[in-house]
Amino acid sequence: MKLFRFLMMCVFLAGAARAQDAPPPAVVAIPAEIRALSETVTFNGRLDADRRVALVARVGGVLEEVGFDPGATVEEGQVLFRIEPDLYETAVKEAEGALRGAEAARDRARLERDRQAELVAREAAAQAALDNAEADLAAREGDVTRLSAALDRARINLSYTEIAAPFAGRIGVSPVDVGALIAPETGALATLTRLDPIHAEFSVPTAVLRNYQDRVAAGEASVVDAVTLELANGGTYDRSGDVDFVDSAVSAGTDSVTLRARFENPDGVLLDGELVRVTLVAQKPQGELAVPQQAVQRDVQGAFVLVVAEGEVAEQRRVSVTRSTQGYAVIGEGLSEGDRVITEGLNKVRPGAVVDAAPAGDG
Known part of the structure; x- marks a missing residue:
């Protein structure tokens, strides 16, 4: 028994020695800074073509010519179908x-x-x-x-007998071929869609719309370049849109109002009917104290961050987060400009522990 106790003591002392010799955990720390951050709100939306028309024969006869390739871009006045x-x-x-x-x-x-x-x-x-x-x-x-x-x-x-394009746009697939007998009763021969410009329609809660309109009136927000789009694959469309329509009625079921934003789409990247995520800039950028959003942790008492204090010691700070936007948490109280906030390696750190802090990007 004495031998066993002796061996256990040796193991404990060896472990303590190794712990004492272990280097402090490496973390990444970023200073809290005043950043120009705009207030944004995000909604689900759907793209709607500027113009869309189903081409229908107005007289009957044998289809003599189809003057386009499906999916092609056609010019205004181009003959698309010719009836004998x-x-x-x-x-x-x-x-x-x-x-x-x-x-x-x-x-x-x-x-x-x-x-x-x-x-x-x-x-x-x-x-x-x-x-x-x-x-x-x-x-x-x-x-x-x-x-x-x-x-x-x-x-x-x-x-x-000649069906021409009423405007320039992209033509769809036709269900009829040359030689077919067609008439008005045949229905749509093809659908022509103009994608440039294109609109994004989305519903906004009434309270959010009221705040936005008040800020526009006060010059704190704008309808120009006010909307950005996130596409289905997570990518961001490289042009911003202008709010050009606000519906005059509130949807009783959802207490929301339909807005529409106009986007230039010269390359046809945006497609009619496509589902998108719409981000509305509800307030112009303001200088506010902010830290990366991943730095903020929460427990039963609320939000907190770990900062690198004097002596490279991790210190817990309780903070109030007024809002989150563009990947940053806007801090109301609890931090000062320049405080180094740990953003990476948080799972390796406890308050009071010495850390090896490096700024972002150091490797």
Whole structure:
């Protein structure tokens, strides 16, 4: 038994000696600094194209040509579909012929009316003959008007055999091929979408909107460059957007208001209908004391940080965090500018322990 106790004492002394010889834990410490941080709020949003139209045939016929590749960018006025025009060209010629005949009949009726008027003036013909000539001329002029409208309709129908892009944009896939018989009942032949610019729509709680609008009115926030986007893969879109629409009604179910922000999208990176995370800058940058957010820890008593005090000793400081933004915690009380706050190696440190503190980036 004495031998066992002796051996245990040796083990204890050896362990104590090793602990005494162990170097202090290495940590990274960053000074608390006054930083220009804006107040931001983040919401879920969805992208909405600036313009979107389903292209539908307005006349029937055999599809003669498809003038685009699916997914391509097309220019305004570019012919996208061409329907066989033969029947419609024939209808135009027929209407032109009917109109010329009606115009000739009107001209004859006018001459007859003028002749009868002259005879009546010389009392060589009855007034009834002039009245009949007047009525016949009116009927012939009505024919001209009716057939002129028929010609216009035939020309319009002929123009409908070419379906052109009403604006520049990206064209989708068409469900019909050349040679197919199509008609208005066929439905959408393709969808044309303009992606530049594009809008992000998102809902904001009414209280947040009120605060934001008050700050805009006071010059403490702006609607210009006020919104940034986080994409589905976690990347950030490299252009900011302007708030250009605030809905006039509050959603009763969520007590929120729909906002819209406009983004330039010249390369078509942003897609119609895409889900995004929308960050609204609710207040312009203010100079505030801040530390990296990972430095702040919490227990049952609240928030605290570990600072490197005199003698390279870790010291616990209770702090109040007013808000978190852009990866930083804004400190209301508990720290002073220049206090070195431990941000890495926190799991190796206890208050009162000596540490080997290095600034961020040292290796």
